[in-house]
Amino acid sequence: MKRQKRTTIYDIAQRLNLAASSVSRALSDSPKVNAATKALVLKTALEMNYQQNAMASNLRKGNNPTIGVVVPRINQNFFSNIIAGLEEVTYKKGYNLIICQSNELHAREVDCVNALINQHVSCIIISIAAETGDHNHLQQVLDHHIRLIQFDRVVEELDTFKVINDNERASFEAVTHLIEQGYKRIALLEGPQDINIFRQRKEGYLAALKNNGFPILEELMCENAWTKELGAVATVQLLNLPEPPDAIFASTSDFSALGVLEVATDKGISVPDALGICGYSNEPFTEITSPSITTVDQYSVSMGKTIANLFFQEMEVFEHSVEPKIVSIKPKLIVRKSTQRKISS
Amino acid sequence: MKRQKRTTIYDIAQRLNLAASSVSRALSDSPKVNAATKALVLKTALEMNYQQNAMASNLRKGNNPTIGVVVPRINQNFFSNIIAGLEEVTYKKGYNLIICQSNELHAREVDCVNALINQHVSCIIISIAAETGDHNHLQQVLDHHIRLIQFDRVVEELDTFKVINDNERASFEAVTHLIEQGYKRIALLEGPQDINIFRQRKEGYLAALKNNGFPILEELMCENAWTKELGAVATVQLLNLPEPPDAIFASTSDFSALGVLEVATDKGISVPDALGICGYSNEPFTEITSPSITTVDQYSVSMGKTIANLFFQEMEVFEHSVEPKIVSIKPKLIVRKSTQRKISS
DNA sequence: TTTTAGTATGCAATCGATTGCCTGATTATT
DNA sequence: AATAATCAGGCAATCGATTGCATACTAAAA
Structure with missing residues (x-):
């Protein structure tokens, strides 16, 4: 049995005798398309069970609203709280979170980071593994113009955004x-x-x-x-x-x-x-x-939120090359x- | 300052006076390309700091080696252990994990599921929110031919793979x-x-x-x-x-x-x-x-592993439409x- | 009536990688 | 020497959505 194809904007266009571009515009609520057409497209999309293909869209738009997170261990109270805090904020912004764990191993951390670079994520948020090594992989992130935020366990000599506890x-x-x-x-x-x-x-x-x-x-x-x-x-x-x-x-x-x-x-x-x-x-x-x-x-959950906010407020758009900032949270x-x-x- | 473009296979091709197709083949170690050329491409790719664009690749190949996970709360011992177990297995297979939390809210769960459908993930692994509602969103997953595994808190009447505790x-x-x-x-x-x-x-x-x-x-x-x-x-x-x-x-x-x-x-x-x-x-x-x-x-960590293995063993390829299975783990x-x-x- | 402005839509290129098919060159076979 | 077989690589279409530009049509202005 072959994998059945999913409906695309072309399918909708064909059904309505429209151009795909118009369908695309209708779906993104562009002002360049007539209200009646818009409604029709929306209705048809629903009927045909259309769901946008994010891969295609992101490829074309050249950005991927996804943030990669690398932590030593996911199931450690501090880190799972951080992740929960991150998710809380990124969810509202329509960003996805890809989570990796290094298991405290340097080699694995490098692997994860590379996978995230491949994914063209918008940002990588990382707390480094106990087994430290060189940090070429982090330099790589910067070289690929991906925003990088280090938190908690950071490589101090690397000039990136950092969110740490005092x-x-x-x-x-x-x-x-x-x-x-x-x-x-x-x-x-x-x-x-x-x-x-x-x-x-x-x-x-x-x-x-x-x-x-x-x-x-x-x-x-x-x-x-x-x-x-x-x-x-x-x-x-x-x-x-x-x-x-x-x-x-x-x-x-x-x-x-x-x-x-x-x-x-x-x-x-x-x-x-x-x-x-x-x-x-x-x-x-x-x-x-x-x-x-x-x-x-x-304050781990709130620290997660702080990290995410840092990204959205300071880094999501970079008009001018922003100066990396260090946010220090005073623990209690x-x-x-x-x-x-x-x-x- | 404009976002600098990342190097693509075309850049490599141009530099080496090759066709992009050959570069692509060389990078994926296809037998159709000469060993010397292969080595040259690999070397150049390294020099030019090339990293594949997973979005483009996945789009073309029509699959996304990513699994979506939806849990009520990420920072709850049971769930963070499940996630850690999942990651352990999926990492080895080169799959990414996208994590969402429903915060026990039905509407948010629906949102998350839709986002994952958009992403064309290969599989969605979910434990439903305490605030239950209809399960159209789960039906949607199936309708889009995305594999679905429910675990722990499941909608029983929905005929999907399930991993539960007895x-x-x-x-x-x-x-x-x-x-x-x-x-x-x-x-x-x-x-x-x-x-x-x-x-x-x-x-x-x-x-x-x-x-x-x-x-x-x-x-x-x-x-x-x-x-x-x-x-x-x-x-x-x-x-x-x-x-x-x-x-x-x-x-x-x-x-x-x-x-x-x-x-x-x-x-x-x-x-x-x-x-x-x-x-x-x-x-x-x-x-x-x-x-x-x-x-x-x-056995939450091992349950996570079981879930991931279920996907890889029974569902990753579906030659024949496999009969949904229920795996029951006896807690201790x-x-x-x-x-x-x-x-x- | 002609010009201008504006609206709605279509065409086609593009994002980056993959892949079926084709071609030219080299080697092997008779 | 002629044909077949093999190899290496190129061409171009494709995945699905987006978007700059062009165009057809309508309505308003002169």
């Missing part, structure tokens, strides 16, 4: 809060330092310590404590130190913080009294654990029980 | 488990009954009661207890009954179950001893609450502390 500031506030609660030895679980956001969070941590005259202790900083499991491992190590920390800032994620909490609970260490815990991301579960976990909310510290000591400073 | 079975097992744990008055928090999955879960509940000779008590069934807040409200009502339930099966979601748990904790009702709680979906947080919540895992009851009584039956 990680350093948030981190600074979180650590300051811990200090205010009277914690004296504050450990840091940090992420891969070749990713900007983790560098920034470390900066914030260091700045807060300095600001309060606290010493910087190498043994209290654990690299790569990224997942719940790694967070737990790091915690065990930290607690075995001759002088263990009295607070742990899991700057990588709430999952990591959860690992910390589980180890503490296992060992019968009282949180927040003997150990303060602060996570990052405001995952839904942080509200539910006992005690609930202090964390940093990144959500203080919960895991850091609220009864004894106060 | 909700009734899972629900039956959950309630049976409660009975085995010695609970005697088991309440049900149910979802909108015009959505198939919620009907099925109720069926399973009823079947399990009957199967064990338990009476069906209207006052123990609460409609529309869908969110955490509604779950809490329903729980308060249930607990105020002259004969309150000793177990609550929140068949709508884990969020609902969480609402139940919070009310119980507030009122100092011991879970699982005085009140058993079972949720649905295996949201990550169910493992973390105290006590952890018994729930039903839907995850027994946790919220239903494990020390006193056993």
Whole structure:
């Protein structure tokens, strides 16, 4: 059985003894076509079950109202919220969203980006994979005159639009809060330092310590404590130190913080009294654990909207070559029980 | 500043003094072109930074290796997992994914579906919105010879491929488990009954009661207890009954179950001893609450993969008009502390 | 009545890649 | 040496919609 052909403007034109151009104009409500004809065409189109072929239209018009999104993982709270936020805005503008996930792999990210370039999307919105490599693929995007917005995890040296969280500031506030609660030895679980956001969070941590005259202790900083499991491992190590920390800032994620909490609970260490815990991301579960976990909310859905708006307001048309802008969103510290000591400073 | 043109096969052809057709063939590695020429074209294409125009190619070839996905909410654990699973498979096949969310609204769902028809996608994968209406839009999909797969929340009377969970079975097992744990008055928090999955879960509940000779008590069934807040409200009502339930099966979601748990904790009702709680979906947080919540895992990521594979194996080519198939996945009851009584039956 | 303006519509090129068919050149076959 | 076979490449139509330009027709102005 052959694939039956779909009705085109030519079919409509033939049926009505019109030229295809008139049908096209009628359908796009051009003023150059008579009202009666317009109505007739519309009616016939409906009858014949016509649906425009977007590929043909976009090809001819030389633009594709589609935005490509590349994220490390689609099913991660932060990213799926970003996507939801993006969709909310792009939907209203009649744009489509093509979603790809890099699975944190550089090669796959490159693949996805190339596929999106092929698609001639109007814009690519990307948060780079943990496995970083060169960024020729991003340069390629620019070379093909496709707008590029980086968010959250960005390649800083690349001169593009960026929407980021003020990680350093948030981190600074979180650590300051811990200090205010009277914690004296504050450990840091940090992420891969070749990713900007983790560098920034470390900066914030260091700045807060300095600001309060606290010493910087190498043994209290654990690299790569990224997942719940790694967070737990790091915690065990930290607690075995001759002088263990009295607070742990899991700057990588709430999952990591959860690992910390589980180890503490296992060992019968009282949180927040003997150990303060602060996570990052405001995952839904942080509200539910006992005690609930202090964390940093990144306004992810609204960040998605911001990104989309940035495209529509600044980049969709580019009359003049716009100067890439960096939008920084200040995340919010959500203080919960895991850091609220009864004894106060 | 005008948008600079991207290099096309014509540009390459001109540079090499070849016909565009030869360039096209060379790029698609056709045997009709000399190896030396092929190499030359490839090299030149690279030099000139050529990227194929997928719109033109797809238009000519009359197919678009893209799959459209419509879900109620992108940032809901179940759906984002489905999408991740889909992407995993479609990526390998070189297909793109266009994602839309209906926000549980019928009108918006219709909009999304139409946009996808315009795009001439190869397949539409959909889970319908809570706000149901007619399903002309789905019929439209079929009329335009676009493959359609419904999953999870499906319109049963529409003869399409479907991938569903065996909700009734899972629900039956959950309630049976409660009975085995010695609970005697088991309440049900149910979802909108015009959505198939919620009907099925109720069926399973009823079947399990009957199967064990338990009476069906209207006052123990609460409609529309869908969110955490509604779950809490329903729980308060249930607990105020002259004969309150000793177990609550929140068949709508884990969020609902969480609402139940919070009310119980507030009122100092011991879970699982005085009140058993079972949720649905295996949201990550169910493992973390105290006590952890018994729930039903839907294998969402793997379900996504199943859906995509269904398309590639059965529908991508349709030699013969294939008979729509229904794939039913048996979810798994995850027994946790919220239903494990020390006193056993 | 002729000119002008304006309206509605048609013609044909175009977007970029693909592909059936044809041709010229080279090699193989008898 | 003549014919057939093979290879490499070119020509031109095609996918479906859009759009600049041309044209036929009507109505208004001179």
